[in-house]
Amino acid sequence: MIIEESAFHPLPENLKALLLENKSLLEKWNVLTPVARNEWICWITIPKKETTKQYRLKRLKEDILSGKKRPCCWPGCPHRNSNAVKWFRE
Template identity: 45%
Template structure:
C-alpha cells in the first residue's frame, strides 16, 4: 500500500497534517522513520491546539522539528490519551496546573 499513512499509537493524523507532511519528500521520510509513539506525540500536540491558527503553527513546527532531527515535539508533556501506561509525574503536574488555571481545584 504505497498511499498508506503512518499514524500514531492512539491518534490518527488529520488531513491537514498529512498534507503538510507529504508536501516535502524528506519531511515525509523522516515522519515514516519515527516510531509509532513518536508520531503519536506529534499528532497529539497538533490536535491539542485550541485555535486553528495555533494548529497551523504547530503543523509547520512539526515539519521544522523533523528536519532538525527531533523525534518528539519540543516542550510537550506527552500524550495523556495512552491507555498502556499511567501519566508521568510531569504530565500529572501539567494536568493539575491546567485545572487550577481554569479555576478548578485538583481532585
C-alpha cells in the same frame, strides 16, 4: 507513498497533506516510532485556537526536518499517558 500511522491518534488531514507535499519530511516521519508520531499528532491537534494549531504544524515540519524526534517541552499525550493529564486544562 505510504504514511506510517501513530500508536493512538488518527492522522489529521492537514498533516497528511503536509507529509505528501514534502518527500524529505515524509521519510523522516516514517522513521519515527509509532509513539513518537502519536506525540506529534496530539501536540498539533490539542490546542483550541486554530492559530496555535497552524503554528505547531509549521514547527512540526521544521523540527522533524532538523532531526527532532519529539515535540519540545511536551509532557506527553494525555490520551495515552495518564501522568500527562495534570498538565492540561479541560
